[in-house]
Structure formats: C-alpha cells, structure tokens
Amino acid sequence: MPKLTAFLETLASHGIWEKAQKLLLVFLTCLALLYAVSLVVKAVRRAVDDGNEGVTSDAERRAETLGSVLTNAARAVVVAFFLLMTLQEFGVNIGPLVAGAGVAGVALGFGAQSLVKDVISGFFLLMENQFGVGDIVNVDDKHTGTVERMTLRITQLRDAEGRAHFVPNGSIIRVVVLSKDFARALVDVEVGYGTDPDVAFEVLREVGQRLHEERPDQAVEPLEVKGIEVLGPSGFVIRTLTKTSPGVQWEVARELRRRILLAFRESGIEIPYPQRVVHHRGGSED
DSSP, X not given: XXXXXHHHHHHHHTTHHHHHHXXXXXXXHHHHHHHHHHHHHHHHHHHHOOSXXXXXXXXXXXXXXXXXXXHHHHHHHHHHHHHHHXXXXXXXXXXXXXXXXXXXXHHHXXXXXXXXXXXXXXXXXXXXXXXXXXXXXXXXXXXXXXXXXXXXXXXXXEOTTSOEEEEEGGGXXXXXXXXXXXXXXXXXXXXXXXXXXXXXXXXXXXXXXXXXXXXXXXXXXXXXXXXXXXXXXXXXXXXXXXXXXXXOHHHHHHHHHHHHHHHHHHHTOOOOOOOOOOOOOOOOOO
16 A cells, blocks of 8 residues: 555656546547547437338438437547547647648648549538438449448448448549439330231230239339330330339349249240341242
C-alpha cells in the first residue's frame, strides 16, 4: 500500500493523474457520441421498417444507406476529436495545428481533386436518393449488380457472378436503376410463319395469367402481348411484357420462357429453326 500511495502521489505531483482523468472523460464522451449516433440510426431503421422481411422497401434501403454513412462519418469525427484533445492535454497548442490543417486541406484539395469530387458526388447521391443499398443498378453500361455498400467516396456493387465492383462516386455519370418501385420482364418469342398469330397471342396470355395467379408477389400483373415485333427470315417475333416486383424480372422471364415452351409444344405451335432455300441454276436443257 505505501508503494501504491507513493506512486499515486508521484502521478499527482506531475499532473499526470489529472490529465488521465480528463482523457478518460474525453474518451467516455466520444463513446457516448457514438452510442447516440447508433441509437439514432436504429430509431430511423425501426421507423421505416414495414415488418415485411421478404421485401425491402425504398425507405428501408435509404435508411440503411444513410445509417452506414452517418456511422462512418461519426467515427471519423470522434477519432479526430479525441486525437486533438489528447495533444492539447500533453501541452501541444492545437490552434496553429488546426490552422495548418486548414491550409493543408486547401493544398490537398488541389492535389486530390478526384477524392474531393468523389465525396461531393457521394453526398448528392445520398441526398437525392438516386439509389440505395439493395438496389440493382447499371452504372455507365460498365457495371451491373446489387448495391451492397455506399460511402461518400465509393459505391460497392456485387454482380451476378459474385464479383465485387468498387466504383468511385465521382466517376458515375449515368445510373440506370433496375429495381425502382417495379420492373418489367421482356420476353420475345419467335414462332413459324405457319402459325396463326391470334392463336399464339391467346396461348401467351393464358401462360401469363396462370403465372400471375400462382406467383402474384413476383408477377404483379398478367402478361401483356405487345404484338409482332420482327418479321425474321424463319418466323415472326412476338414481344411480351410482364410487370414484376423490383429485382425479380429476370427470374420471371426465365420461368415464362419455360412455360411458353411447354405450352407451345402442347398447342402444336412451331418454334422455328434457321432455314434457307437454295435455288440451283445450271445444267443442260433437253
């Protein structure tokens, strides 16, 4: 005990104990700020949660995106605040340091224009709610996938093959959102010229109606036959559109093709194969 008392008195005489108490208070304040931010994020997520675990609404995706960005920004601010307070407690004048950081920030802004551009673009992407976590997007016809994470600097996509794409926000020029509110499954079907178009139309409508009745959560409306799209060398192409839930248009299109194939076989409707008529010229005449 005497040794411990002497050690504490030594710390107190050098002001180390007082500094440690102040740093502990700063540390607890930082933890409290992070905890408060986490509570706000959780409250926002609960407020927009519709209780449907199978479907992620637009509001839920936006809350997830903003929550992730807010949490990362809070962590950066807290770390910077703690470092500055620590330096101040150890006698470092942080006034010139902050001023120098401002000047360095301006110089860094000129040298890292792409980084600044990424951050500004990411800010407007989030504020304008162009897309969010969980959306399926196509970026500049180069990257297509599901948005897994968004920060102020990058957007992370996961494509159908499982590859992760990290796209700087400043490089994003045009985004096509493939899962906004609803989608459409486009299926073109080619049939032979010997087929009555009206009969083929009716078979397609029956297939679409059955799919809508069996899977109303995916095919939200019955199939719509738009008509003959192309007159090809082997047959004519019928275009169909089916309104679907966001993100399932490809699954619905694959199921439609399977059912259409079976229905055409049952109805005797021919799906043509490439044909070519050859005219032979030449030879002797009698």
